[in-house]
Amino acid sequence: MAEVVKKISGFPELLPRDRKKENLLIHSINNTFKLFGFEEIEVRAVESISSLLAKGETSKEVYLLSRLQNPEVDLTSSKQLGLHFDLTIPFARYVLENCGKLNFPFRRSSIGKVWRGERPQEGRFREFLQADVDIITQDNGQSSQDVLPNSNDIEIVKTVGKALEEMQKLGLPKCQIHINNRKLLQSAYRIFGIKDYEETLRTIDKIDKIGSDEVLNVLIKNGESNESATKCIELANIKTDSVTILENSLREVFGGDYQKLEGVAELSEFLESGINSVVVDLKIARGLDYYTGNVFETFVDGFENYGSVASGGRYESLTASMQENSKVSYPGVGMSIGVTRLMALMLTNELFICNEESDTDVLVLVNDQNSYSDSQKVCDLLRNAGVSSFISPVCSKFGKQIDFAAKRNIKHVVFIGDNGLSVKNIVTGNQIDFSSDDIKSYDDFNKITSSLN
C-alpha cells in the first residue's frame, strides 16, 4: 500500500521551513486588510450544488461530496454538496443568509482554501489558498454605481496594491494591476457591431497567448466582420497609465462614437487616484461572467507569463440567482490574491528574503539523564518569560545537542553550567552566564542575547 503516501498532484504541502514563509505572507496580507478596515470572516468549505453552478461555466471545476455509507451523487437535489471553487460565491451566499445582521457597505476579508476538480497543469492547483477582499452593499432599487460609487473599486485595488507592496519586504517583486471595464467593452462591441459578445470576450482574453493575428482569425471564423474584429483588436491593444493617452487612443478608435462609450470615467478615476502600479489595459477580460464593471488582473514584474496573481472586479447581480424574486440586490466589488500561486512562484524562483531562523528561541540542553527535571525548570523559566523553548531530545554530549539545535535553525542554547545558567549563540559561538532572576520578560532575554551576536 505504498501508494497511500504518494504525493497527490495539485495538492501542495509544505515543509515546516516553507510553511513558515507562507505564514509570513498570510500574516502580512492580513495586516494590510486589517489596516484598511476590513472585517475577517470565514466561510464553510461546502455549498449546495445549485449555488455553485448558479453562475458561469465553472461546472467542470467542482468537487462533489458524498458520504461513504451512501456514496450517491444526486445533481438534481438541492442537498447535493460540493466544495467551493472560489471565495466569492460562498461570500454572496453568506451575505444573503446574514443580510439582517451585517452593516452595509460590508467590508469583508477572507483567507481560505478553495478546491477545483480539474486536471492540474503547471502553476495550477486543485487545492489552493486565496486571500479576498470585497466591499458589498444592499441596494433597494438604485443603480449600483449610485449605491456603491467607483471609489469603492479604487479602495479595493488600493488595498490589494498595498498588500502586494508589503510583500515586497518578503521578496516579491513589484506588481502591476491591470484594469479594464466590462461596460466599456460592451458599449464598444455594440458600436463595432460585434454579434457574439461573450465569445468575442473569451477570444480577446487569449490575445497574450496566441497573438493578435490569430485572435483576428478566430473572431472572423466566429462570424464577426473583418472590420469589427480589427477594431476589437485595436481596442484590446490600448494600454496606458495616462488619462490623456487613454482618451486620445479611444478617440482614435471610435471617432465620433467616443461619446457613446461607457466606463471611461471609471477607468480615468483609477489613473487619477494616485495609486501606484495601476495601468488601464483594455485586453483584460476575466473568464467568469459575473463581473459587470471594472475588472482587475495583476502581474508580477519579470514573471508576466506566470499569469495573474490577483484578480477580481465589480459585480452587480452575483446574488440574484440565489434569491427568490427579490427587489433587493447586493452589488459589490472584490479582488482575490492567489496566495498559493504566489508561494509557488516565490519558492520556485527562490525569491524569499526572510531569514531561516526558527520561531523557537532556545533549545535547553540536558546535562545527563538525572538532571532532566533541572532542565525542565530552566525551560519553564524561559517559557514564563515568553521565550519559546523546549528541552533537547538528545541526552548526550553538548556538541550533539547543539547539532540538533543547528538542524532546527534554533539560534540559542541554554544550559546549566558551573556558574549557574549560560546562554550560547550557536552561530557566533559566543556565550554568557546569567541568573534566573535576569529573565523576567522577552525583553530581558533579548538584551542578554544581543551581546552574543
Next chain:
Amino acid sequence: MAEVVKKISGFPELLPRDRKKENLLIHSINNTFKLFGFEEIEVRAVESISSLLAKGETSKEVYLLSRLQNPEVDLTSSKQLGLHFDLTIPFARYVLENCGKLNFPFRRSSIGKVWRGERPQEGRFREFLQADVDIITQDNGQSSQDVLPNSNDIEIVKTVGKALEEMQKLGLPKCQIHINNRKLLQSAYRIFGIKDYEETLRTIDKIDKIGSDEVLNVLIKNGESNESATKCIELANIKTDSVTILENSLREVFGGDYQKLEGVAELSEFLESGINSVVVDLKIARGLDYYTGNVFETFVDGFENYGSVASGGRYESLTASMQENSKVSYPGVGMSIGVTRLMALMLTNELFICNEESDTDVLVLVNDQNSYSDSQKVCDLLRNAGVSSFISPVCSKFGKQIDFAAKRNIKHVVFIGDNGLSVKNIVTGNQIDFSSDDIKSYDDFNKITSSLN
C-alpha cells in the same frame, strides 16, 4: 431557489464579531504552541481512501470526493479521495512522505478544518476546526518508550494544559485533563480474564452516559463473568490526582497481581510532574483504536456533560498500515483541541470576556461630496502611521456617520474641522484637535486618543 441560502446543518459559520473571538482563540493557541517550540505545518484537506480507512472504525464518517464531470466513486481505487476527518492520519502520512526532510523528534502543530460525513447532533459538527500538537519520532527497532520517553507525553499535556489556561483570559473556565493508559487497561483486563478487550473498552467508555450498573449488565450480556465485569467497573471508578491514592486503590483491586500491571509508572509520572489540573481517571478509553499507551480527555469545569474538548494519546503504529514491510516505525504522542466545540460552548453560554471593539481604529468622516479626496488624504495619513481606518461610506451629517461607526463598534472618528484635524472618541464624546505632523506612528495615535477615554 431559496434553499441555496438555507443554513446547512453541521457547518457552522460566524458573524464578523464572533469570528473575531474565534481568531482570538486561534491566536492564543498558536502563541502557546509556538512558546513550547512546535513547528506549524498545514496538511491538505484530502487523503486517499485507503489512508483514511487504514485504522479504526471511522468509515461512517468519511466524505468522498468526485468530479462533477465524472461523478463516480470507486472505493477500490487508490486514487479515490476523501476529506480528512482528523489531523492525525494526514500528519502520519505527511511524516512518511517527508521523513527524509524532517528533524526527529518532530514537534508539529496544526490548526485546521476536518470534516465528518455523519448526521449532526447537538454540539457535533460536520465541518470543524481542530488545533493539534504532536511529537513524533523515527524508530529503527527500539521500543517506543525508549525512543520517545514518557516525558514527551507529559510535554504534550503540558502544552495543551497551558493553551487552555491561556484561554481563561478569554473567558474559558478552568479545564481538567483526564489521563488513562491503554497498557494498564490491557494488562488489567488480562488479569481479570476479560474475553473481548475491544468490546469491553467500548462499553466502559459509556460509564458516564449509562451508569455503572448498566455497564455491568452489558458486560455480562457480552459474555464476561460477573466477577471480571465487577472488577472492570471497580478499576474504571478510580480517579485521583495523588500517586499514593492511585497505588493504594490499584493494590486494593489487584492484590498480589499489582506487580503485573503495566502503565502505572507512566501515570504516576504525570501526577509527579507538577502540571496543574491533571487527574488520573481509569474510565477514559477513547474511541479510535490507534492509541497504545497514555490516553487523554479534557473537561471544562461546570460543563463536564459537554464531553471532552481536547483529546489524544500515545500511538506506536499509526503509520504501519501505510508502509510496505518497513522496519522503521514512527511512534508519537499528540493531542487535539476542539476549537469549534470550544467556540460553540463559549458562545452559547456567553463566556467570552473580550471587548467588542472593532479592529478598525478610525472611521474618517466626509464633510461633503466634494471633499472626498481630502478625507482620502487623512485616511492615507492614518494608514501610513499603522492606524487602521477607512472613509465613511455615508456622506451626510456627521451624526449619521458617527452612527455608522457606532454600529461597526469603531471607537474613534477623525474629521477635518475648523482648526485642522480632530479625533473624537464616540463612546465618551470627548474630542481633541491634532496636526497631521502629530501622527507618525501608532504610538502617537494612542497617546492622542488615550486622553479622550
